[in-house]
Amino acid sequence: xxxxxxxxxxxxxxxxxxxxxxxxxxxxxxxxxxxxxxxxxxxxxxxxxxxxxxxxxxxxxxxxxxxxxxxxxxxxxxxxxxxxxxxxxxxxxxxxxxxxxxxxxxxxxxxxxxxxxxxxxxxxxxxxxxxxxxxxxxxxxxxxxxxxxxxxxxxxxxxxxxxxxxxxxxxxxxxxxxxxxxxxxxxxxxxxxxxxxxxxxxxxxxxxxxxxxxxxxxxxxxxxxxxxxxxxxxxxxxxxxxxxxxxxxxxxxxxxxxxxxxxxxxxxxxxxxxxxxxxxxxxxxxxxxxxxxxxxxxxxxxxxxxxxxxxxxxxxxxxxxxxxxxxxxxxxxxxxxxxxxxxxxxxxxxxxxxxxxxxxxxxxxxxxxxxxxxxxxxxxxxxxxxxxxxxxxxxxx
Amino acid sequence: xxxxxxxxxxxxxxxxxxxxxxxxxxxxxxxxxxxxxxxxxxxxxxxxxxxxxxxxxxxxxxxxxxxxxxxxxxxxxxxxxxxxxxxxxxxxxxxxxxxxxxxxxxxxxxxxxxxxxxxxxxxxxxxxxxxxxxxxxxxxxxxxxxxxxxxxxxxxxxxxxxxxxxxxxxxxxxxxxxxxxxxxxxxxxxxxxxxxxxxxxxxxxxxxxxxxxxxxxxxxxxxxxxxxxxxxxxxxxxxxxxxxxxxxxxxxxxxxxxxxxxxxxxxxxxxxxxxxxxxxxxxxxxxxxxxxxxxxxxxxxxxxxxxxxxxxxxxxxxxxxxxxxxxxxxxxxxxxxxxxxxxxxxxxxxxxxxxxxxxxxxxxxxxxxxxxxxxxxxxxxxxxxxxxxxxxxxxxx
Numbered sequence: 001x002x003x004x005x006x007x008x009x010x011x012x013x014x015x016x017x018x019x020x021x022x023x024x025x026x027x028x029x030x031x032x033x034x035x036x037x038x039x040x041x042x043x044x045x046x047x048x049x050x051x052x053x054x055x056x057x058x059x060x061x062x063x064x065x066x067x068x069x070x071x072x073x074x075x076x077x078x079x080x081x082x083x084x085x086x087x088x089x090x091x092x093x094x095x096x097x098x099x100x101x102x103x104x105x106x107x108x109x110x111x112x113x114x115x116x117x118x119x120x121x122x123x124x125x126x127x128x129x130x131x132x133x134x135x136x137x138x139x140x141x142x143x144x145x146x147x148x149x150x151x152x153x154x155x156x157x158x159x160x161x162x163x164x165x166x167x168x169x170x171x172x173x174x175x176x177x178x179x180x181x182x183x184x185x186x187x188x189x190x191x192x193x194x195x196x197x198x199x200x201x202x203x204x205x206x207x208x209x210x211x212x213x214x215x216x217x218x219x220x221x222x223x224x225x226x227x228x229x230x231x232x233x234x235x236x237x238x239x240x241x242x243x244x245x246x247x248x249x250x251x252x253x254x255x256x257x258x259x260x261x262x263x264x265x266x267x268x269x270x271x272x273x274x275x276x277x278x279x280x281x282x283x284x285x286x287x288x289x290x291x292x293x294x295x296x297x298x299x300x301x302x303x304x305x306x307x308x309x310x311x312x313x314x315x316x317x318x319x320x321x322x323x324x325x326x327x328x329x330x331x332x333x334x335x336x337x338x339x340x341x342x343x344x345x346x347x348x349x350x351x352x353x354x355x356x357x358x359x360x361x362x363x364x365x366x367x368x369x370x371x372x373x374x375x376x377x378x379x380x381x382x383x384x385x386x387x388x389x390x391x392x393x394x395x396x397x
Numbered sequence: 398x399x400x401x402x403x404x405x406x407x408x409x410x411x412x413x414x415x416x417x418x419x420x421x422x423x424x425x426x427x428x429x430x431x432x433x434x435x436x437x438x439x440x441x442x443x444x445x446x447x448x449x450x451x452x453x454x455x456x457x458x459x460x461x462x463x464x465x466x467x468x469x470x471x472x473x474x475x476x477x478x479x480x481x482x483x484x485x486x487x488x489x490x491x492x493x494x495x496x497x498x499x500x501x502x503x504x505x506x507x508x509x510x511x512x513x514x515x516x517x518x519x520x521x522x523x524x525x526x527x528x529x530x531x532x533x534x535x536x537x538x539x540x541x542x543x544x545x546x547x548x549x550x551x552x553x554x555x556x557x558x559x560x561x562x563x564x565x566x567x568x569x570x571x572x573x574x575x576x577x578x579x580x581x582x583x584x585x586x587x588x589x590x591x592x593x594x595x596x597x598x599x600x601x602x603x604x605x606x607x608x609x610x611x612x613x614x615x616x617x618x619x620x621x622x623x624x625x626x627x628x629x630x631x632x633x634x635x636x637x638x639x640x641x642x643x644x645x646x647x648x649x650x651x652x653x654x655x656x657x658x659x660x661x662x663x664x665x666x667x668x669x670x671x672x673x674x675x676x677x678x679x680x681x682x683x684x685x686x687x688x689x690x691x692x693x694x695x696x697x698x699x700x701x702x703x704x705x706x707x708x709x710x711x712x713x714x715x716x717x718x719x720x721x722x723x724x725x726x727x728x729x730x731x732x733x734x735x736x737x738x739x740x741x742x743x744x745x746x747x748x749x750x751x752x753x754x755x756x757x758x759x760x761x762x763x764x765x766x767x768x769x770x771x772x773x774x775x776x777x778x779x780x781x782x783x784x785x786x787x788x789x790x791x792x793x794x
């Protein structure tokens with residue numbers, strides 16, 4: 001009797017990122033090439049992360065599989081996932097061709113197991129962290145020498161914004177101009193350590209109804225919005241330069257203003273699409289109003305809202321202004337889940353926010369939970385595996 | 398004892414107009430010159446009107462006065478009103494200079510009395526009808542030979558959109574290019590009789606709070622929106638041609654689509670302004686959703702929404718589709734005020750609108766009254782005077 005075939009495993013966690021210059025519009029829907037560059041903040045994996053284990057073994061047979069939050073995903077018919085796997089395998093095959101002593105992992109079936117530590121119901125875009133974790137875990141399993149920037153080209157094909165989750169801190173996704181997408185990749189603008197006191201408070205809004213899926217929405221905008229071309233070709237490139245300067249100079253006032261303006265610009269071209277697309281609702285607007293009030297009271301920009309393809313508000317602020325921003329929100333909705341963990345500890349409730357009654361009531365009734373987090377780093381290789389030594393999925397989180 | 402000096406009176410009613418290509422942005426704030434042309438539908442004076450009497454007499458002394466809905470308005474410090482009065486007086490003075498037999502009305506104090514037949518609380522822009530009625534009544538009093546087009550140059554200085562209320566049917570306000578504004582005036586595109594079965598259902602939304610006043614909002618947009626320039630220079634001129642063609646051809650599908658797109662484009666540049674401007678709320682969006690549902694059920698565009706600087710929805714439709722559009726709304730909110738009068742009679746409640754529950758509930762709780770109306774004609778000279786023979790205000794409505 002021989003030993004059972006060896007099992008190869010590698011595990012990683014990957015972060016969520018929230019754009020401050022928004023990605024909305026594809027110039028190539030197969031390759032996920034965007035109409036404009038974008039820039040995001042990588043959030044701390046202490047709060048939000050996808051944990052993925054990639055495993056391969058001669059003993060595995062059949063199709064590659066992905067178990068996500070305990071459910072088998074149909075990755076065979078997902079062109080996006082297949083594109084990532086194919087690309088990663090070909091890079092591994094190149095290594096194996098050069099060094100015959102390497103195990104032939106590129107020929108083995110992959111078993112992928114992935115878990116998000118945040119509720120799907122929270123309406124947080126999990127695809128970015130998910131594809132970043134998948135690409136990072138397989139690249140580690142395959143011991144690929146490619147840099148995060150090079151791997152971002154692969155993750156991008158899984159989900160556009162996933163390319164930005166392969167790095168920490170402030171990450172730009174350069175749109176590129178080439179037809180094959182070979183210059184459309186992520187680049188670190190500054191690491192998390194550059195501005196470590198940047199915080200994010202996420203207000204999870206109980207949406208009555210799922211909005212238009214982002215891929216479909218983006219295409220509607222590209223095809224129909226008459227205001228969008230100016231955004232793609234002129235407004236975003238200018239804003240991107242400005243916000244990079246603000247980040248380098250740690251100028252929160254400029255950073256915050258541009259963040260808010262770009263969120264509004266994105267939702268404006270959604271409204272200008274045909275049929276029009278709405279992601280924000282009255283609760284979102286109450287959150288905007290709370291931020292505007294905090295800034296007015298402070299006499300400067302101490303908080304900045306941004307909204308993705310849904311009603312949730314993400315509010316950026318600096319640790320030193322926690323009381324003026326997150327503290328006000330905490331005093332309004334102290335009993336909902338989420339005021340816990342390292343980032344929440346320093347948020348003292350502030351009853352002197354001066355919000356108007358309507359804003360208070362709308363937030364009280366419309367926000368279902370908060371997530372207190374901050375800027376964070378790149379995906380991390382960890383030794384907690386979601387596949388045991390016999391190749392079976394296990395839960396460790 | 399001599400007779401008391403003669404009293405001169407002239408009375409008019411003037412209509413409200415609701416733009417389908419929106420006016421939003423001034424290139425000259427003193428002369429009320431717009432950044433783009435606009436186009437509106439004049440609504441029937443059976444439903445909404447301002448009634449104004451202009452009177453002059455040697456027996457009047459002191460400043461000109463305006464009694465609006467029973468309250469003395471401070472017109473002395475209103476530059477806009479003074480500009481209108483000065484312009485009208487100078488035209489009268491020209492007539493008097495040519496014909497010495499004419500009474501010297503241009504030298505007499507004016508007493509103006511004005512009443513709106515709609516509640517101010519309805520949040521309907523009354524300034525358009527108000528300035529149109531004021532200019533029309535004084536022009537009639539002065540027996541000015543100027544055409545409505547020429548008078549529109551004067552009304553425009555009172556309130557931009559007032560220039561469009563001097564004519565009936567479909568009225569364009571040509572932005573013009575001259576610095577002195579002499580080519581920025583209204584022009585009838587088609588009379589009401591061209592498309593007499595065009596109807597408008599206004600959903601009056603109980604706004605929690607007054608939005609940004611439009612003059613201030615417009616300036617914010619002009620100064621800060623990065624998306625607005627494309628709208629001003631490119632998008633609106635193209636749309637205006639398209640909607641004029643749709644009007645001439647009585648093509649409701651094109652008319653409705655362009656109307657909705659232009660409303661969305663206007664609110665998009667509001668959102669893109671800094672600070673951002675919101676006029677629509679969740680009730681407005683429920684109205685949009687109801688219109689979208691009616692169109693989907695009909696398999697074509699039978700209804701078109703448009704929103705001005707507030708949350709009220711105006712829904713245009715053709716009489717033949719009353720059941721499919723206004724009927725659905727009537728079945729949801731049958732007990733609120735406004736389902737009365739000639740235009741409402743033909744609206745049979747339709748319980749088969751297929752609206753989703755959330756839209757139903759939002760409309761039920763958020764709409765406080767409706768106004769059932771339709772396309773209508775130009776200001777009308779009437780002999781009901783709001784000033785009696787002794788020069789005292791009387792109410793006749």
